[in-house]
Amino acid sequence: MAKRRSSNTGLPADVEERAKAALRVLKKHYPIAECALNHESPYELLVATILSAQCTDARVNLVTPALFLAYPNAATLAKARQDDVEKLIRSTGFFRNKAANLIGMAKGVVEKHNGEIPASLEDLVQLPGVGRKTANVVLGTAMGIASGVVVDTHVTRLSNHLGWTTSRNAERIEQDLMALFPKRDWIGLSHRLIHHGRQICIARRPKCHECPLLPNCPRVGLPDLEPAAVAARGAKLGRND
Ligand code: SF4
16 A cells, blocks of 8 residues: 655655654753854855865864954955955865855945845855855844745755655755754754764764664665664664654
């Protein structure tokens, strides 16, 4: 008999139910869904997110204090010399491109938005160096606007292992997650998946034996677990908490 499918996502209903259960577990294990990039305003988060491409959040947090001191807003950054910005952000990698994008972004904000970071996805993605992921980060985390789901490398990997999507394309994954979860969960979902991807569901060596999501995770794309190890953890993993 064919599996019952959800009209919203097209996924089998049991996949949708396991996804909801997994989100409950994620909320319990990561009650505070925070961004790891230090910031005190939408401008600072936008700058930090642009710098975080191909770089760790910890490294970005090391360079942003001096950068924000030198350029505390879009108006000052728009007038910056490329060389000066490069010196401050060099250790984040791809520093020439990033410096050009930062200055270009700031000029766009000053010229088109009166110096204020725009609060819409459509306006943000017009700025140099700002893609859909960066725009969703700024809108969701700094402005509390659920414009979509942030899809990075962790969200891509976990969503596939968990069977929430079959795609590796960020925009397709975002659409799948937006169909699967209510809007109120979109902002926290990506933060929690990113935390989980860093701590437990690590690329190439996911710690499935320690993972509270195991009862609700089909582990798509991963080899079978050792039966003995599963048995040893059986009692604990039998609970959905
Ligand atoms: S059970 Fe394994 S694959 Fe599934 S989320 Fe946990 S660590 Fe990742």
